[in-house]
Amino acid sequence: MTYYDVFNGDADGLxxxxxxxxxTPRESVLVTGVKRDIDLLRRVDAQAGDHxxxxxISLDKNREPLQELxxxxxxxxxxxxxxxxxxxxxxxxxxxxxxxxxxxxxxxxDEYLHGAQRAWAVVGAFGDNFDDSAQRxxxxxxxxxxxxxxxxxxxxxLNYNGYGVSLEDLFFDPAQLAALIRPYADxxxxxxxxxxxxxxxxxxxxxxxxxxxxRPESADEQHALFVLxxxxxxxxxxxxxxNALAQQHPARAHALLTVLPDGSYRVSVRAPLTNxxxxxxxxxxxxxxxxxxxxxxxxxxxxxxxxxFVEAFRDAYSH
Numbered sequence: 001m002t003y004y005d006v007f008n009g010d011a012d013g014l015x016x017x018x019x020x021x022x023x024t025p026r027e028s029v030l031v032t033g034v035k036r037d038i039d040l041l042r043r044v045d046a047q048a049g050d051h052x053x054x055x056x057i058s059l060d061k062n063r064e065p066l067q068e069l070x071x072x073x074x075x076x077x078x079x080x081x082x083x084x085x086x087x088x089x090x091x092x093x094x095x096x097x098x099x100x101x102x103x104x105x106x107x108x109x110d111e112y113l114h115g116a117q118r119a120w121a122v123v124g125a126f127g128d129n130f131d132d133s134a135q136r137x138x139x140x141x142x143x144x145x146x147x148x149x150x151x152x153x154x155x156x157x158l159n160y161n162g163y164g165v166s167l168e169d170l171f172f173d174p175a176q177l178a179a180l181i182r183p184y185a186d187x188x189x190x191x192x193x194x195x196x197x198x199x200x201x202x203x204x205x206x207x208x209x210x211x212x213x214x215r216p217e218s219a220d221e222q223h224a225l226f227v228l229x230x231x232x233x234x235x236x237x238x239x240x241x242x243n244a245l246a247q248q249h250p251a252r253a254h255a256l257l258t259v260l261p262d263g264s265y266r267v268s269v270r271a272p273l274t275n276x277x278x279x280x281x282x283x284x285x286x287x288x289x290x291x292x293x294x295x296x297x298x299x300x301x302x303x304x305x306x307x308x309f310v311e312a313f314r315d316a317y318s319h
Contacts, residue, residue: 008032047072070093163237
């Protein structure tokens with residue numbers, strides 16, 4: 001029997017996995033990639049009796065390979081908060097899926113584990129820009145403000161590492177980062193003792209310094225749209241910069257379009273924090289689009305669809 005852990009390469013996926021493997025240690029085949037690489041179940045060659053744990057990737061985007069695994073007699077446990085569509089009914093599927101706007105996969109795992117590894121759930125929630133949910137989850141830990149702020153920064157840095165068009169854009173392959181995290185039951189110890197954290201934090205700081213010169217293509221009280229250049233730093237920083245803008249302007253929707261080498265765009269959308277909805281519906285109007293209510297994206301927006309996207313973005317968040 002073989003175990004597979006299939007997880008999104010961002011903070012939420014990493015922290016969901018860390019909680020489960022701290023509580024249930026086992027050797028497994030890791031299947032992951034950059035944050036937007038979510039068609040992961042197609043890579044899993046599991047057979048009858050094998051066990052697959054899926055963390056923080058849309059069931060709707062993996063429906064066909066999931067059904068194939070179940071038909072082969074594979075046991076699947078699924079934790080996610082993205083748009084799922086109809087969830088299959090099958091004796092071998094345990095689905096823990098909640099698309100509410102204030103929950104992430106790390107918090108779903110935390111609920112499943114009854115808070116056994118709560119600190120890592122807090123990191124995942126902060127990384128996925130669920131600051132209010134993360135603060136509530138942190139309350140029973142009775143941490144000082146400085147330690148909570150450290151968990152928040154760690155979550156942001158883990159999330160930052162997941163963004164990129166390819167693994168070459170990242171500081172660490174998410175599978176490598178998962179292995180570096182694994183020995184640490186306490187995320188504060190990871191920050192204190194693991195050299196990889198310093199590399200991530202320095203990279204995040206340097207890349208965020210680059211965006212200070214950016215100005216929006218358009219901005220008003222309800223919307224802001226930015227275009228980022230075709231550069232590795234821009235591909236790495238697009239998601240966390242979108243999260244930062246959402247925190248700075250909670251009543252405003254944000255769209256960040258990063259130019260890809262072929263001239264098309266990779267799109268990140270953040271709904272207003274005062275109305276965490278609509279981002280997934282907006283992005284699913286376009287090929288390769290998807291996500292969740294508060295944050296979604298389009299992997300490849302053709303330049304010919306730029307005006308159509310801008311119009312749809314404005315319409316989605318005009319009131």
